[in-house]
Amino acid sequence: MSNNGNHLRSWEERWHPLREEWVIIAAHRQDRPWNGETLDRSNVHLPGYVDDCYLCPGNLRVSGKRNDNYNQTFVFDNDHPCVGVDAPVEPAKPNSFYRSQSARGIARVVCYSPRHNLTLAELDPAEIENLLKVWQQQYIDLASREDINHVLIFENNGEAVGVSNPHPHCQIYATNFVFKTIETEARASERHLRETGHVLFQDILKAEIDDGRRIICQTDTAIAFIPYFARYAYEVYVAPKETHASVATLGPWELNELANVLKTLLVKLDNLWRMPFPYVMALHQSPTNGELHKGFHFHIEIHPPLRRPNLLKYLAGPEIGGGNFLSDTAPEEKAAELQAQTSVHYKGSALVGGD
Ligand SMILES: [Zn+2]
Ligand SMILES: [Zn+2]
Numbered sequence: 001m002s003n004n005g006n007h008l009r010s011w012e013e014r015w016h017p018l019r020e021e022w023v024i025i026a027a028h029r030q031d032r033p034w035n036g037e038t039l040d041r042s043n044v045h046l047p048g049y050v051d052d053c054y055l056c057p058g059n060l061r062v063s064g065k066r067n068d069n070y071n072q073t074f075v076f077d078n079d080h081p082c083v084g085v086d087a088p089v090e091p092a093k094p095n096s097f098y099r100s101q102s103a104r105g106i107a108r109v110v111c112y113s114p115r116h117n118l119t120l121a122e123l124d125p126a127e128i129e130n131l132l133k134v135w136q137q138q139y140i141d142l143a144s145r146e147d148i149n150h151v152l153i154f155e156n157n158g159e160a161v162g163v164s165n166p167h168p169h170c171q172i173y174a175t176n177f178v179f180k181t182i183e184t185e186a187r188a189s190e191r192h193l194r195e196t197g198h199v200l201f202q203d204i205l206k207a208e209i210d211d212g213r214r215i216i217c218q219t220d221t222a223i224a225f226i227p228y229f230a231r232y233a234y235e236v237y238v239a240p241k242e243t244h245a246s247v248a249t250l251g252p253w254e255l256n257e258l259a260n261v262l263k264t265l266l267v268k269l270d271n272l273w274r275m276p277f278p279y280v281m282a283l284h285q286s287p288t289n290g291e292l293h294k295g296f297h298f299h300i301e302i303h304p305p306l307r308r309p310n311l312l313k314y315l316a317g318p319e320i321g322g323g324n325f326l327s328d329t330a331p332e333e334k335a336a337e338l339q340a341q342t343s344v345h346y347k348g349s350a351l352v353g354g355d
Contacts, residue, residue: 016229017192017200018185023229024318027330046117046166055167057114067111072127073134074111081107083175105175106142110134110153112168119168119276120155121266122345129259132247136255139248139285142174149289150178151246158278160305160312170281178287185284186293193295199243201297214335216268217343221254222261226335231325233307233334234269234277238262239299245286246298262300268341269304279304 013022054061058069063079083105091100112120112131120128135153142151155170156163178186192200208214208225216224216236224238238261240254250258269277280303286296307313307328318326 014229016231017204018188019181020184020188022324023231024324024326025330026326026328027333048115048117050116050167053116053165053167055109055111055165055169056116070111071114073113073131075134075138076109078107078109078171081105083107083173101177103175103177104147105173106145106148108138108172108174110138110170110172112170116167119157119266119270121263121270121276122347123168123263125256125259125263128263129255132250132255132259135283136248136250138172139246142172143246143248143288145174147176148174150175150182150287151285152179152182152282153285154280154282156280158276160278161280178289182284182287186287186296189295189297190293199295199297201239201295201299202243205239205241213332216335216338217261217264219257219261222257224261224265226331226338228331230331230334231327232303232305232313233327233329234272234302234304234338235331236265236269236302236338237299238265238302239297243295243297245293245296247283247285250298264343265302265338267343267345268338269302271341271346272337273309274346275309277304278306 012025014025015021016023049056051059053059055067055074057067057071057074060066061076061079065076065079067076068074083103089102091102094100110131112118113123113127120131123131138153139151142148152173152175153170154173157168189200192198192203196203204227205223207228208223211228214226214228216226218224221241222239223241224236226234226236238258240250240258242254244250244254266277269279282301282303283298284301285298286293305312318324
């Protein structure tokens, strides 16, 4: 066997302080760099209204209920929820050490706009700001309920993440349980505060601002960056700079700037390959189970599944078999690609404000 055959690959592990796990960065593992080919999907024209879309204004849903003739956002209880208020109070007890408990909750759908063909990236900053206000109201309404211990607001965007209806919308799961990532983040944040006196996310923001290479855009009060410990190639965090436990307590100016930063970021993602950029977006907010969760800092995580226009990041041996993410790309390089994009959407909508 040659000496080369004995060489151990030199990879780097980066600590993910919120998830409390290592992320393996093997950036040199990537084959030839992406050569700039773009998928120009701008010729895929969707109509503004589709008569059999269950999310368009005035249309009938399978439940037999009819959508309002809404002209901004529209919120309704999901006709096919994963979690339902009617779940049995006590599930059958397993005949072993296995455990079960009842999972209950409220599932809602939020349509971003009456327009069937306008993605979040294409909405005006003012419309995104209005959506943030809807998220505030939903969080406040649902969090105040006795049996609701967590409110997960998320958007699955694009066929790559399994979305069948392109009408732009997000979903809300308000549940009696707390999702695992949020539980881990809340625990890590509390411990970091106890041990160092610092808010964990503030230390992340300080590290990112001091370094600067991974920041995509920012204003006085809001920021978007690919974190040092990103698991996906184009994973971006969008957050207010001040610590808030949830979106609910953001002031008017913070909402305005957060909307602008989110808009700029989504436009840059779309511009990268001149196609609607698929992603899973989730708001990470403090659990609402009556505990304090000191040090929790609300943020939005955007996880795009694509590494290149036609190449999905497959979860395989390291992730499924071993339980740690292996990233083939350096977050610094991916951030530079996004920084280089303009903040005017390739389809032509102009951006007001944001940097
Ligand atoms: Zn529609
Ligand atoms: Zn998070």
